[in-house]
Amino acid sequence: MVEGTGAERTAAFDAGERAAWAGRSTAYAxxxxxxxxxxxxxxLAACGPLAGRRLLDVGTGTGAVAARAREHGAQVSAVDADPGMARAAARAVPEARTAVAALPRLPFAPDAFDAVVANFVLNHVGRPRAALAELVRVARPGGRIAFTLWPVPAAPGQALLGRAVEAAGVRRPADLPTLDPAEDFPRTEQGVRALLTEAGLDAAQCRTLAWEHRTGPAEWWSGPAAGVATIGRVVASRPAAEQAEIHRHFLKLSDPFTAPDGALLLPHTALLARAIVPPRSGGPDRTGPDAVRAAGQVPGGASR
Structure with a gap:
């Protein structure tokens, strides 16, 4: 565990998250x-009708949310902290305005959007409350905020790779940052509703989505093998023999999830949060930038 002040731990967590995704857009996809x-x-359904609405997709990844929002007629802007992800999204959704930017500071004026969404993003920021406050800042009064989040505890399918690591006797690297406990919150329906209410939002709701993700052993293992996400950083930190041992346990533990055709059916759950931005009461800081740089114009080493 990384030691230090809260600010130092937060900075280390954010830096670690950037490292976990840098250059891995293809492997993630x-x-x-x-x-x-x-x-x-x-x-997107949590945002109401989208045709003609200004929508911001924060943490766009390879552009799945942005693409679907465009299909619904939204005027889409999209940002990602990783330049490679932003470029992939720009290629996938050329009609969207795509930029490199990271929470908790986005390059938009207040009240710039009718809806702001973040698909599995608040799991990956060192200051979740500040990140949510920034989503609220750039949404207009009456606008919608919606995001997804992985719950704790995780569903059995999501926990599979972590169980394989544990079964192989591999411990989390000591230098792999964790979230500062002072910044954390319960990853439950009740905890997320409290987070939304604390942010001053109206009509705060959170519910659990559940599904079986159909994949294959090779596809599911390819993520950690390529160093994608935190689980990938753990696997990639080990020598080849230990990686092979993790893989062996992964295949063994996959048996209960294996369909007759060899596919994996992995139970997953996610928290879906939605709320409405209330009227401004005092006026927010309106000095933020209102321009977005196209992803193709942002240097690969740009600060995010």
């Missing part, structure tokens, strides 16, 4: 991308 895309229809 080939492994966990379809899983994360499953919640997109419900996420």
């Amino acid at each position: 080939a492994s966990f991308g379809r899983l994360c895309a499953h919640t997109v229809p419900e996420l």
Whole structure:
């Protein structure tokens, strides 16, 4: 565990998250991308009618949310902290205005959007409350905020890879940052509703989505094998012999989830949060930038 002050731990967590996704847009799309895309229809439905509405997709990844929002007629802007992800989204959804930017500071003026969404993003930021406050800042009064979040405890399918790591006797690397406990909150329906209410939002709701994700052993293993996400950083930190041992346990533990045709049917759950931005009462800081740089114009080493 990374030691230090709260600010130092938060900075280390954010830096670790950037490292977990940097240069891995293709590997993500080939492994966990379809899983994360499953919640997109419900996420967008939480925003109400989208035709002609200004929608911001925060943490767009390879552009699954942005693409579906465009199909519904929304005027889409999309940002991601990783330049490779932003470029992939720009290629997938050329009609969207795509930029490199990271929470908790986005390059938009207050009240710029009718809806702001974030699909599995608040799991990956060091200051979740500040991140939510930024989503609220850029949404207009009466606008919709919607996001998804992985719950704790995780569903059996989501926990499979972590169980394989534990079964192989591999411990989380000591230098792999964890979220500062002071910044954390319960990853439950009640905990998320409290987070929304604490942010001053109206009509706060949170419900659980449940589904079986159909994949294959090779596809599911390809994510951690390529170093994608935190589980990938754990696997990639080990020598080849230990990685092979993790893989062996992964195949063994996959048996209960294996269909007759060899596919994996992995039970997953996600929390879907939605709320409405109330009228402004005092006026927010309106000095934020209102321009977005196109992803193709942002240097690969840009600060995110």
